[in-house]
Amino acid sequence: MNSPALSVRNLLRLFRNAAEPEAMPVGVRNVSLEIATGEVVGLIGESGCGKTTLGRCIVGLERPDSGEVVVGGTDFTALSGRDRRAFRRNVQVVFQKPETSLNPRMTVARFVGEALANFDVVPRGARRARLEMLAGLVGLNADALERYPHQLSGGERQRVAIMRALASEPQVIVLDEPTSALDVSVQAQVLRTLKALQAEVGTAMLFISHDVAVVRYVASRVLVMYLGVIVEEGPADAVFTAPSHPYTRALLAAAPRLKPSGDEAPPMHGELDLRAARSGECPVRPRCPLAHDRCREAPPMADLGDGHRAACWLADDLNKQSSEPTYREKTAS
Amino acid sequence: MSDPALFEMRDLTIETVRDGHRRRIVEGMSLSVRHGEIYGLVGESGSGKSISMMASVGLAAASLDITAGDVSFAGRRFAASDRRGLRSNLSHGVSLLFQNAKGALSPFLTTGAQVERVLAGRLPKSTCRREAIELFRVCGLNHADLADKYPHQISGGQAQRVAMACALATEPRLLIADEPTTALDVTTERELLRFLTRLCRERDLAIVLIAHNLSLVAEYCSGLTILHAGQIVERGPLASVFAEPLHPYTRGLIAAVPDVDAPHELEPLAGSVWGGRSDIERCRFSHRCPFAQPDCEAGVPALLPRAGHEVRCILYREDAT
Numbered sequence: 001m002n003s004p005a006l007s008v009r010n011l012l013r014l015f016r017n018a019a020e021p022e023a024m025p026v027g028v029r030n031v032s033l034e035i036a037t038g039e040v041v042g043l044i045g046e047s048g049c050g051k052t053t054l055g056r057c058i059v060g061l062e063r064p065d066s067g068e069v070v071v072g073g074t075d076f077t078a079l080s081g082r083d084r085r086a087f088r089r090n091v092q093v094v095f096q097k098p099e100t101s102l103n104p105r106m107t108v109a110r111f112v113g114e115a116l117a118n119f120d121v122v123p124r125g126a127r128r129a130r131l132e133m134l135a136g137l138v139g140l141n142a143d144a145l146e147r148y149p150h151q152l153s154g155g156e157r158q159r160v161a162i163m164r165a166l167a168s169e170p171q172v173i174v175l176d177e178p179t180s181a182l183d184v185s186v187q188a189q190v191l192r193t194l195k196a197l198q199a200e201v202g203t204a205m206l207f208i209s210h211d212v213a214v215v216r217y218v219a220s221r222v223l224v225m226y227l228g229v230i231v232e233e234g235p236a237d238a239v240f241t242a243p244s245h246p247y248t249r250a251l252l253a254a255a256p257r258l259k260p261s262g263d264e265a266p267p268m269h270g271e272l273d274l275r276a277a278r279s280g281e282c283p284v285r286p287r288c289p290l291a292h293d294r295c296r297e298a299p300p301m302a303d304l305g306d307g308h309r310a311a312c313w314l315a316d317d318l319n320k321q322s323s324e325p326t327y328r329e330k331t332a333s
Numbered sequence: 334m335s336d337p338a339l340f341e342m343r344d345l346t347i348e349t350v351r352d353g354h355r356r357r358i359v360e361g362m363s364l365s366v367r368h369g370e371i372y373g374l375v376g377e378s379g380s381g382k383s384i385s386m387m388a389s390v391g392l393a394a395a396s397l398d399i400t401a402g403d404v405s406f407a408g409r410r411f412a413a414s415d416r417r418g419l420r421s422n423l424s425h426g427v428s429l430l431f432q433n434a435k436g437a438l439s440p441f442l443t444t445g446a447q448v449e450r451v452l453a454g455r456l457p458k459s460t461c462r463r464e465a466i467e468l469f470r471v472c473g474l475n476h477a478d479l480a481d482k483y484p485h486q487i488s489g490g491q492a493q494r495v496a497m498a499c500a501l502a503t504e505p506r507l508l509i510a511d512e513p514t515t516a517l518d519v520t521t522e523r524e525l526l527r528f529l530t531r532l533c534r535e536r537d538l539a540i541v542l543i544a545h546n547l548s549l550v551a552e553y554c555s556g557l558t559i560l561h562a563g564q565i566v567e568r569g570p571l572a573s574v575f576a577e578p579l580h581p582y583t584r585g586l587i588a589a590v591p592d593v594d595a596p597h598e599l600e601p602l603a604g605s606v607w608g609g610r611s612d613i614e615r616c617r618f619s620h621r622c623p624f625a626q627p628d629c630e631a632g633v634p635a636l637l638p639r640a641g642h643e644v645r646c647i648l649y650r651e652d653a654t
Contacts, residue, residue, distance in 0.1 A: 046518040046519075046520060046521075047489070047518055153605055154378075183377040183378050183545055184377070184545060184546060184547070184586065184589045184590055185377060185585065185586065185589045185601055185602040186377075186601070187589070188588075188589035188590075188591075188599035188600065188601035188602075189601040191591070191599055192598075192599055192601060210518055210519065211519075211591075212519070212593050213590070213591040213592060213593040214591050216591065216592075216593050216596050217591040217596050217599065240593065240594075250520060251519065251520065252593060254519040254520045254522070254523040255519050255593045256519070256522070256523075256546065256548040256549045256551070256552060257548050257551065257552065257592070257593065257594065258547060258548045258551050258575070258587060258590055258592065259551070259594075260551065260552050261594055267520065267523070267524075268520055271488055271490050271491070271520075271521060272488075
């Protein structure tokens with residue numbers, strides 16, 4: 001892998017609930033990840049797992065408590081003032097609801113043109129041509145440029161949000177649930193556009209979603225997050241066909257399917273309960289169907305080869321081929 | 334069918350005037366649900382699925398004209414335009430469950446108080462508490478933990494279960510669930526749907542599950558109706574529709590769903606639900622259909638019995654090649 005477009009190191013950002021001092025704080029706990037140029041990485045997990053916080057830290061909407069966000073060799077978190085503002089050009093974001101992220105009083109051309117002007121991406125005279133080029137990239141007709149958001153459909157609005165993110169020629173785009181508010185048919189259009197962009201522009205993307213099928217479609221690599229930590233990561237094919245963390249398995253098994261798979265991975269118990277979690281142990285333990293004594297201690301990140309890693313004692317066993325019951329034997333019983 | 338339907342909607346037609354044009358937003362909608370079954374109603378946003386179900390319990394907006402149809406539930410029949418009559422069904426065995434549970438609950442009442450308030454409609458006050466505790470238990474909630482909390486203090490999954498407890502408090506025979514899991518995580522979604530399935534079995538409760546996601550319906554329903562722009566395009570037993578989807582719209586919806594197990598290229602549907610001409614009687618999918626021909630706009634095609642279910646498409650006419 002050549003030098004990554006984005007590299008996050010030991011990122012920490014926690015939110016404490018003053019009303020419940022006993023409960024585990026939510027947020028991101030010492031997460032590290034890398035995304036290469038031209039790579040789409042999917043980030044999946046339930047609500048409250050910290051995936052949005054991680055995304056917001058990467059694009060600078062949230063200041064991490066500690067850790068680094070390095071984009072193209074520069075640590076974004078160390079910048080402030082004018083430098084930080086200028087640097088935002090390199091990291092862009094697309095939110096879930098284009099209704100709230102577009103300006104209702106600006107036409108598409110003005111809205112996206114502002115991003116071009118702000119970062120002085122192209123000379124003034126070339127802006128119109130660039131707008132048309134960008135519209136073409138995201139599959140919008142040139143006449144949509146003169147429209148206001150309310151004159152566009154939901155899918156078109158989301159294309160405008162993607163177009164604006166692309167305008168500053170960023171090295172990294174964070175997409176936070178970009179298709180969750182769309183109908184399946186419109187979602188399919190937007191996902192296809194994203195895939196085509198990938199081939200054409202090659203910007204690194206972090207695709208945050210709770211929909212595992214969508215992530216499977218767009219991402220080449222996947223991170224699974226739970227309570228602020230990455231519990232499993234690896235190439236999409238490996239994680240989806242051979243999930244090694246009980247949480248990943250439960251998450252995949254719970255996804256609705258047109259053809260029910262019959263694979264009944266043991267489900268997680270209940271919901272994420274911040275009062276049940278304890279720091280220092282495996283975060284999944286209170287809900288894990290396979291939890292046992294060792295889980296009182298934070299598990300090691302077992303390396304399953306080819307970049308596939310899972311933070312689970314049982315995956316670690318499997319890896320070492322020890323005499324103890326392996327993960328697969330345990331789940332089979 | 335020997336078992337008479339619990340709920341039957343016949344020929345419901347709803348019109349509205351927009352920009353000076355009269356538009357039929359639901360056209361000849363029929364739906365029949367048997368005791369204890371989960372029936373799926375599927376379509377994109379704007380296809381008319383929620384509106385027809387809300388109209389069936391008298392909750393359609395006053396600005397909508399209900400021009401035809403009738404609804405019978407548990408032996409009582411009302412004209413679809415009789416909003417007041419239909420609303421009486423809500424206290425006689427029909428309950429509703431919505432997408433946004435926190436929005437459906439009052440922010441000013443504790444969860445326990447909301448459930449008890451619904452119960453007070455049919456029980457003496459002295460027994461409401463006891464019954465509320467029982468309903469919390471049925472819905473998998475701990476009354477001691479949650480009854481004193483306000484909706485903002487509980488999770489989305491818990492809120493949906495409290496809304497469920499409210500819905501069950503009227504002892505319904507039919508539950509209309511309008512995208513009940515869209516706001517929930519997949520794990521919570523699965524739990525809730527399994528819970529609903531169990532309720533159907535144990536209490537002989539029937540459910541109309543409104544969804545835009547075919548894969549949800551695939552796992553839990555026994556039959557389904559697919560709506561497009563207010564028209565039924567295909568309906569029948571689930572197994573038959575999924576084994577042999579006939580309508581181009583149904584096929585399009587299926588091809589647009591990403592598959593976790595076997596990723597495939599997505600084939601998005603062209604156009605939007607309400608595009609195309611609204612001044613003529615036609616197949617309302619014709620403007621998006623890859624197989625459209627002049628005859629598609631020569632009138633509304635009939636629902637034809639084919640392959641064990643029904644489809645509204647001229648490709649399946651007797652004389653079609």
